[in-house]
Amino acid sequence: MGRSRRDGTGLLVVPEDATVPLEIAASYRARRRGLLGRDGIAGAMLLTPANSVHTFGMRFPIDVAYLDRGLRVLAVVTMRPGRLGMLRPRARHVLEAEAGAMAGWGVRPGARVTVTADPARGG
Numbered sequence: 615m616g617r618s619r620r621d622g623t624g625l626l627v628v629p630e631d632a633t634v635p636l637e638i639a640a641s642y643r644a645r646r647r648g649l650l651g652r653d654g655i656a657g658a659m660l661l662t663p664a665n666s667v668h669t670f671g672m673r674f675p676i677d678v679a680y681l682d683r684g685l686r687v688l689a690v691v692t693m694r695p696g697r698l699g700m701l702r703p704r705a706r707h708v709l710e711a712e713a714g715a716m717a718g719w720g721v722r723p724g725a726r727v728t729v730t731a732d733p734a735r736g737g
Contacts, residue, residue: 626658626709627728629720634658634711636729649676649710658711660729665705668698675713679721680705687725690716 621644626636635657639645645661650671661667667678672695680688680702688705692713709716709727721727 624660625730626660627730629722629725629727630718632719633730634719636660638662638729654712655710658709658715661708661710663706664708665703666699666701667693667708667710669693669695670698672696677711677713677716677721679709679716679727681707681709681727685727685729687721687723687727689723690721 620638620640622638624636624638626634628634637655637657637659639648639659639661645664648661648667649655649659651673653673665680669676675692675694677690677692678699679690682688682704683706685707688702691699693699709721711719716722
């Protein structure tokens with residue numbers, strides 16, 4: 615993930631060598647909105663920069679992966695709606711997906727993910 619971070623879409627390459635549709639929330643407004651008001655997500659959302667999340671106002675449980683600067687997974691937790699996540703000082707990014715998705719993708723502590731531009735959107 616390069617230096618220029620902006621809201622948009624991309625692809626997440628997970629340890630199981632699958633690609634997952636990715637929404638990138640880099641602006642304050644997009645990070646604040648996150649997955650609020652939705653009934654689900656096809657793929658994942660990357661909040662950057664971020665080192666903690668909450669699920670107040672969420673409609674569904676989510677998996678949350680805390681990532682370091684190099685996109686290595688520090689921790690993965692499942693959060694039900696109405697919860698406040700722990701602050702993770704070493705985290706620089708937070709990846710969110712529907713509960714149960716990350717285990718299937720092989721996203722676990724110590725794994726590394728990759729973010730690429732969405733070729734359909736031209737970057």
